[in-house]
Amino acid sequence: MTKAAVVVAHNEPVEIREVELAGPKAGDIRIAVRASGVCHSDLSVQNGTVPFPPPPLVPGHECAGEVVEVGDGVSRFKVGDHVVYTVQPPVWPLLLPRARSGLSV
Numbered sequence: 491m492t493k494a495a496v497v498v499a500h501n502e503p504v505e506i507r508e509v510e511l512a513g514p515k516a517g518d519i520r521i522a523v524r525a526s527g528v529c530h531s532d533l534s535v536q537n538g539t540v541p542f543p544p545p546p547l548v549p550g551h552e553c554a555g556e557v558v559e560v561g562d563g564v565s566r567f568k569v570g571d572h573v574v575y576t577v578q579p580p581v582w583p584l585l586l587p588r589a590r591s592g593l594s595v
């Protein structure tokens with residue numbers, strides 16, 4: 491269980507709730523989020539201007555944190571890596587040391 495700010499319905503205040511997270515699937519990583527921005531897109535989902543994904547949902551698709559678990563087949567990340575990411579198509583997780591060195595990931 492972990493705490494999350496949850497949009498429970500459009501145009502309602504977010505609620506701090508305990509949520510259960512599934513482990514990573516093959517090819518996924520699980521990140522302990524240390525910081526997250528809330529941008530206009532998140533507010534548009536919260537107020538229903540953008541109707542998807544439907545509530546309940548946890549906003550915040552621009553985050554930074556630490557890899558705490560990796561799914562089967564993941565070789566580019568390991569537990570303890572610090573990452574920043576945004577969830578947009580395509581999903582672009584950036585491994586900080588690689589980003590600093592100028593390598594694309």
Ligand SMILES: [Zn+2]
Nearest residue numbers: 529530531552
């Ligand atoms: Zn955004």
